[in-house]
């Protein structure tokens with residue numbers, strides 16, 4: 094840049110200062126308002142949106158789909174699209190290193206590449222258009238981040254549209270820009286503006302089409318228990334599913350009963366000081382993750398057992414054990430398993446029955462367990478599965494097998510007289526009266542699934558139907 | 562009384578000089594787009610302040626990181642607020658710094674005599690992204706763990722140097738306690754120190770050259 098140009102620039106700046114403002118108070122005033130606004134937005138976000146945490150890191154759980162911070166999503170998407178290009182797509186480092194590196198280098202050296210003294214927008218059509226398409230591409234790729242490049246049915250339409258929006262159209266636009274800039278001297282600005290507008294509209298169009306065509310899979314947002322109470326309850330549910338059959342509901346079992354291969358095995362009670370005082374949280378998690386394979390307890394950690402528990406889940410069990418059985422910890426107030434039934438209230442599956450089943454029945458009644466194929470994991474299965482599916486749950490029938498066995502009446506075997514077809518449930522211990530009452534009302538009133546279904550029903554009060 | 566105190570301090574600190582040199586500067590007519598730089602600065606200071614609070618309870622080890630964050634969220638008074646601000650502040654800072662860069666680009670403020678301001682700015686942008694990348698791993702949850710696994714893999718795809726870069730970032734072939742320790746060190750010491758230095762240079766250059774004016778057809 095020659096001295097005259099520099100002088101011109103400086104003189105112009107002096108004139109702008111003459112008719113300008115002062116940093117204090119004019120600029121500062123705006124700065125403070127914006128900063129305060131940002132602070133307010135942050136307060137609102139922190140209070141009303143909060144931070145959504147994922148479960149604890151678990152190096153053995155490789156099924157987890159990685160998801161970076163949102164401002165890196167566009168890079169992930171770019172890599173995925175780039176990988177679709179034939180031949181070139183196989184050379185990964187072109188996309189991971191060369192292209193981003195080139196972009197950063199161009200951006201860094203910008204003042205030394207764009208050396209003209211011109212600052213007015215109309216004289217800088219080329220850089221402005223390049224940047225506009227780049228930023229638009231970044232924004233669109235961020236929106237596309239969750240759309241797979243190959244649809245579930247194998248069609249590649251989605252992938253094609255995305256490649257158009259994210260790679261092909263921008264590249265063609267860039268070629269056109271450069272051509273216009275160096276060939277179409279006087280019309281360059283107009284041509285570049287129109288091309289960038291056209292490219293932008295096409296890119297947005299492809300993105301909108303992709304998003305419209307893509308049916309997002311119902312995201313199963315894994316709720317992470319936040320408070321101590323939630324973690325204890327989560328731990329208790331997991332304990333009920335995985336541990337009760339050997340260690341009993343209160344961890345006090347000393348002789349295993351009714352477990353194939355371990356019948357009569359003597360084990361230490363896991364609710365006492367011997368275990369809880371000698372094992373700290375880390376070793377307790379280790380015992381659960383690694384199991385006691387020699388003694389008959391399978392490993393529960395994902396690292397040793399693909400169907401096993403995650404780190405977080407094991408932590409919840411440990412938390413539950415500590416706060417329930419370790420006398421050095423004070424158990425916080427915990428909500429009852431289900432809200433107590435009011436007079437005349439009819440329970441529903443969602444609010445009452447599901448938590449009871451999860452805590453007391455599902456450990457034996459789930460796929461993979463040999464309990465007459467009676468699976469209690471979903472509403473439909475409770476009504477319709479099992480070797481005796483016709484008799485287990487019958488709307489309005491006090492003689493439903495389920496109601497009989499939870500109330501201490503085994504079902505006799507008609508083929509082998511004197512033997513029981515189905516023993517009492519749960520086989521060890523028994524449900525509390527309020528849980529039995531919930532099951533009775535639920536089945537006798539026709540098994541409402543949701544709270545809304547149940548709200549329309551009333552359980553006749555004892556005065557109306559005297560007990561037989 | 563106040564006057565005496567002020568004069569005493571002014572003689573020793575040069576308060577009046579500070580006032581004329583820093584605050585009472587003439588500037589071209591600005592508008593709201595000019596607030597983005599100071600908004601970035603505000604966010605950086607806010608991140609620093611909330612981050613310092615977080616380090617009081619945070620433990621950078623795979624066994625305790627997650628639990629210490631849970632502790633901050635559930636048991637420390639206003640811990641959720643501090644973490645919430647730090648979490649959202651990080652996202653907002655990336656956004657604001659990026660838009661600040663765009664505004665500087667659009668008004669061509671990177672041209673003579675502000676080339677170095679732009680160079681330093683690029684450093685600031687990269688450091689800010691680096692803060693986001695290293696901070697994301699610290700809660701040591703599944704999402705962070707696997708995103709960082711992939712992120713470092715990407716850096717490791719560099720030809721020839723890839724393996725070295727990967728091992729330097731991770732402190733070994735896999736993500737481990739060492740990785741967390743490294744990311745923590747980068748997040749609370751190395752990158753912030755670099756950011757402070759670069760911000761200092763950035764601000765010096767801005768005061769030296771003054772805010773650029775919005776271009777008109779003459780420019």
Ligand code: HEM
Nearest residue numbers: 595597598599601602662670678679682683685686772773
């Ligand atoms: C932590 C990040 C950053 C901070 C705290 C920061 C701070 C500031 C401040 C306070 C100003 C003056 C007010 C304004 O024009 O908005 C400014 C101007 C400027 N910034 Fe930044 N900045 C950051 C990042 C960047 C980046 C990423 C770039 C570009 C690559 C950049 C380039 C510039 C330039 C060229 C100016 C002069 C603008 C003019 O004179 O009109 N800065 N910066």
